Amino acid sequence: MNNKLKDDGLDYLFRAVLTLETIEECYDFFEDLCTVPELRAFAQRIQVAKMLSEKKVYSDIVKETGASTATISRVNRSLTYGCDGYATVFARMDQAKGE
Numbered sequence: 001m002n003n004k005l006k007d008d009g010l011d012y013l014f015r016a017v018l019t020l021e022t023i024e025e026c027y028d029f030f031e032d033l034c035t036v037p038e039l040r041a042f043a044q045r046i047q048v049a050k051m052l053s054e055k056k057v058y059s060d061i062v063k064e065t066g067a068s069t070a071t072i073s074r075v076n077r078s079l080t081y082g083c084d085g086y087a088t089v090f091a092r093m094d095q096a097k098g099e
Contacts (some may be wrong), residue, residue: 047088048075 020026030039044067051061058072067075079086 045071045075046086046089049079050071050090052076052079053086053090 001068031074034042047065048061048067051064052072052075056070061067061072062069062072065070
């Protein structure tokens with residue numbers, strides 16, 4: 001993790017997220033925590049990341065997600081130069097599905 005971000009407040013937030021056990025608990029918690037636009041932005045970014053990891057082209061991603069090319073570029077930069085957080089999540093989700 002980027003050491004510039006690490007602090008007690010984020011640690012507490014992440015520990016809270018790790019206690020969630022169901023999709024419904026996630027909906028309840030994140031609806032309390034975030035605005036609807038923030039949640040939609042998070043959902044859009046992970047959808048963009050998944051599509052990029054599947055080697056989809058920008059035009060298809062724009063069409064399917066409504067994301068701007070700037071958002072797609074930022075997510076792509078995270079996939080290429082980031083901390084591999086997306087890759088970790090996608091691998092675990094695929095493993096949970098039995099792929």
